[in-house]
Amino acid sequence: MTARVRKDYQQARWNEPVIYELSLPGARGVLVPMPDGEVQAKAGDVLGRLPKGMRRAELPNLPELSQKHVLSHYLHLSQETLGSNITNDISEGTCTMKYNPRINEVLVGDPRFAELHPDQDEDTVQGILEIYHRFSQIIKEISGMDEVTFQPGGGNHAVYTAASVVRAYWAARGQLEQRNEIITTIFSHPCDAAAPATAGFKVITLYPDKQGIPDIEALKAAVSEHTAAIFMTNPEDIGIFNPRVDDFVRIVHEAGGLCFYDQANANAFLGVARAREAGFDMCHFNVHKTFGTPHGGEGPANGAFCCANELAPFLPVPRVVYDGKKYHLDYDKPQSIGKVRDFMGTAGVILKAYAWTMMMGAEGLRETADVSVINNNYMLAKMEGIRGLDYAFRGNGIRRQEQVRYTWEPLKNDTGVGTDDVNNRIADYGIEHYWTSHHPWVIPEPMTLEPCETYSIDDLDEYVEVIRTISEEAYADPAFVKAAPHRAASHRRNDDASLDDPAKWAVTWRAHVKKTRK
Amino acid sequence: MTKKLGLIVNPFAGMGGRVGLKGSDGADTLQKALALGARPEAPRRAVEALSMLQDLKGALEIVAYPHEMGEDEARQAGFEPTVVGSIDRGHTMPEDTVRAAQDLMRLGVDLLLFVGGDGTARNVHDAVGDRVPALGVPAGVKIHSAVYATTPRAAGDLAKMVMEERVGAFHDAEVMDIDEDAFREGRVSSRLYGYLRVPADTGHVQNMKSGRAAGDEAALAAIAEHVIEAMEAHPDDLFIVGPGTTTRAIMDRLGLQGTLLGVDLVEGLRLVGSDVGERDLLERSQGRRSHVVVTVIGGQGYIFGRGNQQISPRVLAQVGLQSLMVVATRQKIASLRGGPLLVDTGDAEMDRRLSGYARVITGFHDEIVYRVEA
CATH class of the missing domain: 3.40.640.10 (Type I PLP-dependent aspartate aminotransferase-like (Major domain))
Structure with a gap:
């Protein structure tokens, strides 16, 4: 069977503004009616009961949008992600991104669990x-x-x-x-x-x-x-x-x-x-x-x-x-x-x-270990011979366990295409970015992959074929790979250096406004 | 705005290597190399590096000296260079490199890309110091200086990132001065010549799991803090601070005017001697508790015997090895690629005593236990 490789993959690209930039003054998601007279009379001065120190002098700076626009904003953003359950996430070495059974989400959503409160008397939470x-x-x-x-x-x-x-x-x-x-x-x-x-x-x-x-x-x-x-x-x-x-x-x-x-x-x-x-x-x-x-x-x-x-x-x-x-x-x-x-x-x-x-049982846990190690070694064997790719401490006679730290150093030396470039290109095949390694890179140009027990042989083969394809692309046209991604939602950061500059980076809108205003 | 890349090729760099001459410095050696049938290495490597900049064509101006000093290589790589200066074709000298670097700096290049070896780096340093960013394309016989990229392609790639303003930081990298005559006789005699401002390859796509690696500045500050804590704990002890940018960070943090390339003395957080020699060190450390603070010099892993010969075997024997503080960033240790730290003090017995495992201070209360070999 030929491994599936999504050569015609194309991710949505919305160029979505920050939600604050979509704000329309006066727009509201929900129009809450005023309570009728009787309720108002019973409730009295609600705000007056709040301690003074907790009352706002001004309205909070929140974006003003209709419900529909909030919903479409977040749907746009969700279409621009490549996360677990939507892609082949063998990428995330050291993260153990195994598939998680949906039935367990039903369990935690059950009101008998979901509505417990940790402050309840222990007599009433004996089950958990x-x-x-x-x-x-x-x-x-x-x-x-x-x-x-x-x-x-x-x-x-x-x-x-x-x-x-x-x-x-x-x-x-x-x-x-x-x-x-x-x-x-x-x-x-x-x-x-x-x-x-x-x-x-x-x-x-x-x-x-x-x-x-x-x-x-x-x-x-x-x-x-x-x-x-x-x-x-x-x-x-x-x-x-x-x-x-x-x-x-x-x-x-x-x-x-x-x-x-x-x-x-x-x-x-x-x-x-x-x-x-x-x-x-x-x-x-x-x-x-x-x-x-x-x-x-x-x-x-x-x-x-x-x-x-x-x-x-x-x-x-x-x-x-x-x-x-x-x-x-x-x-x-x-x-x-x-x-x-x-x-x-x-x-x-x-x-x-x-x-x-409990679903797995003792034998199932042992099988988890066996299959994840077999999956990893199957993939390692299939990676052999991909031009420009090697792995750390090859030839030391020790079998790899559940993951491998590969290195693109030969590719970098041959073509100038390094692991960051391959990582940008992999998104063009509908696969999320892989984990390189912690810093500093002790193993140069690293790539760390972990094919857990839940991946099928198709998943493993797809991943290897994508890696092989990118290697071939790098030797044939290094500039093309270095300009990747071409089909992903977000292209590249336009100002890498600013991520290292505390005067520029911001993780909240308020910080962004404060830092760009001066 | 169009970016300007200054290109300098030392056409004779690397010619001695293939014919076993361990270098190409000196007119005699060069003649000998040519007589032995040596072929120029540098032009090919220059073209290889420039090939990485292909897709910037049109958005990039290459400024070069004529003919084999850069013009030819730029044309071969498909660029139309702006040519300045003049040379005696086929007979270029180190002075040409110096002149070229000066001219290109005056023309306001954004980066000086030079192709050569240690000698070329020294010429560039003589001409521009740290006033303009520079980067070496390795073509020399032996390269002890840390201002060179690992391969010509890596150099080209990094140069491209500078042109695209994708390089966030520049750091000081060592230029080494190796005595080639001694080197040919099997001895390595070197000193730290100076530093060039080279681009740091920090443009990595970071997985959010690890956060961002602390920059060089932060790492140096943390190391300095660790050493200063020891200085504060022992105000009556003498601290012998070796050359280098890592140790300079300590002096900077203390607000002291240390010497970048020399050995300085600190006592009670005050500078009590600068650029001292072996004799001074022996006298000043006589009969008192002293500590030696050194860093990894030259990008190859040497902690003794390269650039800090003042801290001689006699000095080390007198102060005792238990007082040794080796400092280096984690990035620098990683760049050794698993190779050991090296010692070459000139005294086999001292080298043996220094061998084994050393604690390298890599941050505040942060150390790596690392192998040392003679």
Whole structure:
């Protein structure tokens, strides 16, 4: 079968103004009638009841539009996106963009869940507490850890929770001043450096050895009586699993430090390997990635932070506990780091993840890992021979896991077409931009792809064919590829430099007006 | 407005390499290379770089010196260059490069694209300093200077981005001075010659997941903050600050007039010596706690033995290696492509002691443990 490649793809291009620019003074979406006399009399002076400090002196600066124009504005914008569920999103390496069953959206939309309020008495929310409890049992089994909290609002937040727990642990021992360094690796998720830094630790980063595995000799040189912990991802962002991870844990433990395993994306090892057996004291999962709940568009996300009994006293409160008859929220944890988020975290994500996990079953989780690794290696094999394309640490004899960090460096040297150009061109085939890598680019001209278990062989073949086609285009007519995209909604940023200039960039209309007015 | 690209080709750059002469500096060497059958490398590379600018034709004015110094290459790449100056055809000298760079700067070019090697970069530096953005197309035998793009095409691509105003930042890159006579005898003797303003390739499409990488300025400020914290913690210690723009950021943040290419001394946040030599360093650090702050020089990974020979093995032995602070941005470490940091102090025993793993300060309370080899 020939892979489908959408050569005649053409995205809508509306050149849509900012909604403020569409404003027509006096236009209204909804005309609310004045209440009749009786209601007015009963209500009295409504505004007068507002505290003075909360009353506006002037009307807010909102755009004025009819309902129809608001609707068409946002429909235009939606047609100019290339997101999940509309495109082949193998592109988003490290993001685990698997397909998420629609039935779970029905579940969270059910009023029996959707209309719960986190301030309700715990007697009236026993159902969702039970789901928290049950899902925590599942996560404990998957990680091998003793305790878990779902309070963090995402992966980075869970890693920050880990850093806070490490800080509380050393403070409780009176050694925080001495144990002030956290070690990480260059291909770990950047939050493994950023979260400890935010929690006040010094960050020590290890580079890889020639095989692309974190340099164990560098670790030996790095550990000392100052080591508070190591925060490491595995498999790392380049898709290589560190086979000596237990040695890393041993070296850090021997130096007196704690070990945190970043398992944001667990797709490669569900049911295969556990943090506990590798010797770790803590780990986390991005529930919204591995466990079949949608992400992107800034959420909602959830980070499950797991730890061994020794660290459990420091977990955030409240804890969901079960006394054999009823579920309770337990705030009585004097050594707790406190709350890291309001209430109980993102309950909707937990409900969807619980439903997904129950649908999959234990064997299904293991199959998820197997298929995602097979998909990735199938795609890697098909990518072989595409001119100008290579991948990081080729020939190191280590099988790639769930993703690969490719490099367009040969193409760049041959034609001047680099990864940013290919990335612009890929949109012309109806495929969303791919993930290059974090900065700085340790692997030059990077492209990181992650074909999860939910992609069909057609999806994989389509992706490879598009990549092959763009490579051929680059060799035949580099200027054409460098001028891409040609068929996408938005062309190019007209002023790249301004994104680096705080005097110019603006993320709100108010900031834009303020910065352009002067 | 039409953009102006200044083009300078050193036609003889790279000729010594193919015939094993390790460079083309000096009239004698050049004659020898020609006698050995060397062919010009630079013109081909110039055309290759210019080919990247094809679709700007009409919107771009190329200004060049006559004949083989740029005119011919521009025409071969399909451009109609504006030709200025005059040369003695077939007998161009380093002075021609200097003159050309001066003339092109006066004509207000937006970028000086020069094709050559370390010697060419020094000539351009002599002529324009940091007054006009410049970028090298690599054609020399050995290139120790960081002002060159990795390939001619990469240079052309970056030049195109400058012409399209898609380059957001320019940064100072090292021009190195290698003694070619010594180099031919198997010794590397080099010093930091100066800096050119080169365009930084920051036009990457960023995935919002990572946010935008901090610019060079922010990274340098963070490194400076880290070192200054140590200076504040040890007000009675002597800080020996090596050459380079990374270390200059420390002096700038302290409001001190350091020397860019020399070694300076700081004590209690005050400048207590500038552009000092080995003898001074030995005297001043005698019997007191001292710290050595150095950066990666020359884009190849050297932390000792290139551009900072004043901080000699004797100085290092006296102050002790535990006091060493190596500073570099993450971008600079990434540009080593996994290659090690290098030391070449001239003393095998000191090189051995420096080898192994070093902590490189890459930001505030942010370090990378990195391999060091002799």
